[in-house]
Amino acid sequence: MAAPGFPAGDFLVLDGVARHYGTVAAVRDVSVRVAQGEFLGLLGPSGCGKTTTLQMIAGFETPSAGTIRLEGRDLAAIPANRRNIGLVFQSYALFPHMTVAENVAFGLEMRRIPKPERTERVRRALDLVHLSHLAGRFPRQMSGGQQQRVALARALVIEPRLLLLDEPLSNLDAKLREEMQVELREVQKRVGVTTILVTHDQNEAMALCDRVAVMQAGSIVQIDEPWRAYDAPADAFVADFLGRSNRLPVRAAKGMAQVGGHAFALPEPLAQARGEITLAIRPERLRIRAAQEAGLPGRVHSRVFLGGFWLVRVDTAAGDMMVMVQNTGTPPAAEGEAVTLDWDPHSLRRMDAAAPEPIQ
Ligand code: ATP
Numbered sequence: 001m002a003a004p005g006f007p008a009g010d011f012l013v014l015d016g017v018a019r020h021y022g023t024v025a026a027v028r029d030v031s032v033r034v035a036q037g038e039f040l041g042l043l044g045p046s047g048c049g050k051t052t053t054l055q056m057i058a059g060f061e062t063p064s065a066g067t068i069r070l071e072g073r074d075l076a077a078i079p080a081n082r083r084n085i086g087l088v089f090q091s092y093a094l095f096p097h098m099t100v101a102e103n104v105a106f107g108l109e110m111r112r113i114p115k116p117e118r119t120e121r122v123r124r125a126l127d128l129v130h131l132s133h134l135a136g137r138f139p140r141q142m143s144g145g146q147q148q149r150v151a152l153a154r155a156l157v158i159e160p161r162l163l164l165l166d167e168p169l170s171n172l173d174a175k176l177r178e179e180m181q182v183e184l185r186e187v188q189k190r191v192g193v194t195t196i197l198v199t200h201d202q203n204e205a206m207a208l209c210d211r212v213a214v215m216q217a218g219s220i221v222q223i224d225e226p227w228r229a230y231d232a233p234a235d236a237f238v239a240d241f242l243g244r245s246n247r248l249p250v251r252a253a254k255g256m257a258q259v260g261g262h263a264f265a266l267p268e269p270l271a272q273a274r275g276e277i278t279l280a281i282r283p284e285r286l287r288i289r290a291a292q293e294a295g296l297p298g299r300v301h302s303r304v305f306l307g308g309f310w311l312v313r314v315d316t317a318a319g320d321m322m323v324m325v326q327n328t329g330t331p332p333a334a335e336g337e338a339v340t341l342d343w344d345p346h347s348l349r350r351m352d353a354a355a356p357e358p359i360q
Helices: 050-058 100-110 115-128 144-156 174-191 202-208 226-231 236-241
Strands: 012-021 024-034 039-043 065-070 085-088 162-166 194-199 211-216 219-224 246-253 256-259 262-265 275-281 286-290 296-305 309-316 319-326 338-343
Touching (some): 024 050, 024 065, 024 219, 039 050, 039 174, 050 085, 050 162, 085 144, 115 144, 115 174, 174 202, 211 226, 211 236, 286 319
Parallel strands (some): 039 211, 085 162, 162 194
Antiparallel strands (some): 012 065, 211 219, 256 262, 296 309
């Protein structure tokens, strides 16, 4: 339950947080409100300030400006070891000379929790990550995925107010990472702990998080539910960071757009645009049609089979377009074949407009 006196939507509030190292602005101006129980992702390329933001929440770094409040309390005066925050890093940082159970119990010993309660809480935490049967093993006797689950159990056993995850799955191979994503999300929802995940992997952030905050050069560019940020990116950076995005340079006039000899009606609000503008469309929103049908003419340059779908590159007068075609058991158009591309104009997003104000 949220403590009285502040809205549950304001469980963790960063307000104008910045961190400078000499002349380097690692974090410029980060403001975000995190609701109790929410799973928020800090997503962005290397060096955009994700880890520094997390370290400030954890208390390992001090903000140069701004405030961080947890349950309404300013964290500035509270040292890292008194913030009751659980941490999981990319390197599991388990104690090699301790068994799994001892590793998980460590934080409880530090907090002087009596032995019977300790044993019970360790048992519950290991149950949660499906590792009870390996309680007596040493870290070196476990796989990467198992070690990461121990690290998660160790973070959760202290019943933290907040769980901070910094690239927790990056050391795992692709298949295991996917499995662990599902598990991590389930555990987080079951425990209900408010969680912040730092990652540069957009798929991971989209799979795990209730909302993603996309960061660029020390600032948040957009905060949204993953599907919204993917569907309506605030700017070209977000559009490209969250996935593939084709560009359609068109000439717009009187509610119509022209590209490569193809004319089509623009829906509102795009219908208001005039002159040379750039539109963006996701590969799965393009459709490949027979050459004689209406649309943007092109020629298949190459196609790659990806199991569930094909990724087809089509050369057009407007440039190369990547098209995602669902696999229905028959290959799509062959390499070299003349085709046309069409799309639902509602799938188009304008990409040359001035970047909107960051959304809070
Ligand atoms: P990565 O995914 O590579 O870890 P990140 O988004 O987490 O990147 P940060 O580690 O927060 O980024 O770093 C942000 C910027 O601040 C980088 O340019 C980094 O070089 C710089 N920086 C971070 N820590 C320090 C420090 N202690 N001293 C000087 N510069 C630093």
